[in-house]
Amino acid sequence: MSCASKRHVRPESAFRFRAVSALLPPSPPSLPAVRIEYPPPDISPWIAGNCGIQGVHHFESRRPGPHVAVTALMHGNEYAGAYALQQLLMQPLRPLHGRLSLIFLNLAAYKTFNPARPTLSRFIEEDMNRLWQPELIASAHTSVEMQRVREVLPVLETVDILLDIHTMLWPAQPLFLCSMTENSRDLAYCVSGAQTNPPAVVQDGGHGDGLRLIDYTRFNTPHSYTRACLLEAGQHWQKDAAQQALLSTRIFLAQTGTLSSAPTSATSSEPVRQAVVTDCVQALTSRFVFVQPFASGSVIRKAGTVIAFDGQDEIRTPYNNCILVMPNLRPRRGHTAVRLAKRLNNKTGTQA
Structure with a gap:
C-alpha cells in the first residue's frame, strides 16, 4: 500500500x-545519541567520472550480460555508500559479464557537508529521492537536484539491476527496502540471505510526495527483468553502516555475476525476515x-x-x-x- x-x-x-x-x-x-564515527570519504579523485558525466564510472566486459549499477549519495549527508564505492574504485574493476556503473548522485549536496551541522546537507533545494516521476522529469520543473536527475537519467535508463545505498538518522538495524514487485523483492532477499546477519527485507509502495529511484518505471514494472532495491545500511556516520554498505555492495555484485571477489560474509542459517x-x-x-x-x-x-x-x-x-x-x-x-x-x-x- x-x-x-x-x-x-x-x-x-x-x-x-x-x-x-x-x-x-x-x-x-x-533522542538517541548521534555521533560521527568516521569522516566523509574523499571522493575527489572520482568526481570527474570516466564517461563524460560527473560522478559516473562505467566499466564494460567483453561478454554479454546485464547492466548493473550501484548508486550512492542520493542524500548528501548519507556517505556510507560513497565509502563503499570509494573502496571499489581503488582497485581495478573488470566486470565478468555485461556492464557495471558506479554512480555518486548528489555531488552538490555532499560538497556542503559540515560535521558541525551534519543533517543540513541532505539536499540543496529538494529531496532527490522524490523526483523520479517521468512526467515531472519531462516538465519545466527545475532545481539543483532535478538537473542532476536529468543528467544521470540516460545511464539509469539502460540499467537492468540496481542497488541504491542509504543510511538512517536514528539508530536501527540495516534493512532492504523494495517496491511491491516480486522481482525486486527476490533481489533484496538474495542479497540479504547471503549475509551472516541478514538484514530484513521490507516491501512498500513508496511515499505520497514523490517517487523514489527504486520506484522509477524502469525498475517497478511487474514481471520485468529489470529490478532494484534500496539498502538502509544503518545509522548515518557510523562505521558499522559503512562496512555494511561495502559488504552488501560486494555481495550484490557477486550475486549478479558482475564481480568475482568473494565477500567476507557467509550464508546465514537464519531466515531473512520479510x-x-x-x-x-x-x-x-x-x-x-x-x-x-x-x-x-x-x-x-x-x-x-x-x-x-x-x-x-x-x-x-x-x-x-x-x-x-x-x-x-x-x-x-x-x-x-x-x-x-x-x-x-x-x-x-x-x-x-
Whole structure:
C-alpha cells in the first residue's frame, strides 16, 4: 500500500483516531545519541567520472550480460555508500559479464557537508529521492537536484539491476527496502540471505510526495527483468553502516555475476525476515510525538496500542504484531513519521 493512500485520511483511517481516552500526549522523548564515527570519504579523485558525466564510472566486459549499477549519495549527508564505492574504485574493476556503473548522485549536496551541522546537507533545494516521476522529469520543473536527475537519467535508463545505498538518522538495524514487485523483492532477499546477519527485507509502495529511484518505471514494472532495491545500511556516520554498505555492495555484485571477489560474509542459517508495509503515518501537525523512542523493527504485540500522538489524534497500531519501520522521532509536518508493516511468510510471501 502506498503512503499516498493514507496521506490525508483522518479518524476513519486504520491507525488514526480522535483522542477520547484519558491518555495525555507525553513530552518528546529523549533522542538517541548521534555521533560521527568516521569522516566523509574523499571522493575527489572520482568526481570527474570516466564517461563524460560527473560522478559516473562505467566499466564494460567483453561478454554479454546485464547492466548493473550501484548508486550512492542520493542524500548528501548519507556517505556510507560513497565509502563503499570509494573502496571499489581503488582497485581495478573488470566486470565478468555485461556492464557495471558506479554512480555518486548528489555531488552538490555532499560538497556542503559540515560535521558541525551534519543533517543540513541532505539536499540543496529538494529531496532527490522524490523526483523520479517521468512526467515531472519531462516538465519545466527545475532545481539543483532535478538537473542532476536529468543528467544521470540516460545511464539509469539502460540499467537492468540496481542497488541504491542509504543510511538512517536514528539508530536501527540495516534493512532492504523494495517496491511491491516480486522481482525486486527476490533481489533484496538474495542479497540479504547471503549475509551472516541478514538484514530484513521490507516491501512498500513508496511515499505520497514523490517517487523514489527504486520506484522509477524502469525498475517497478511487474514481471520485468529489470529490478532494484534500496539498502538502509544503518545509522548515518557510523562505521558499522559503512562496512555494511561495502559488504552488501560486494555481495550484490557477486550475486549478479558482475564481480568475482568473494565477500567476507557467509550464508546465514537464519531466515531473512520479510515484511510488507500496510500503512504510512504522516505527521499532520507540528506536534507529532511518539510515546517512547521506538527503534526501527520494534514489534507492537497488541492491536490498538497507542504509539504516538499527532495534535488531537492518537496513532494506534491497526493489528497485532505490528512492525514499526524507520520511525522518525522528530518528524516535520507533512513528513512520514513511521511505516506500519506486517510480517510475511518466508515460504509463501504472504502475510503471516
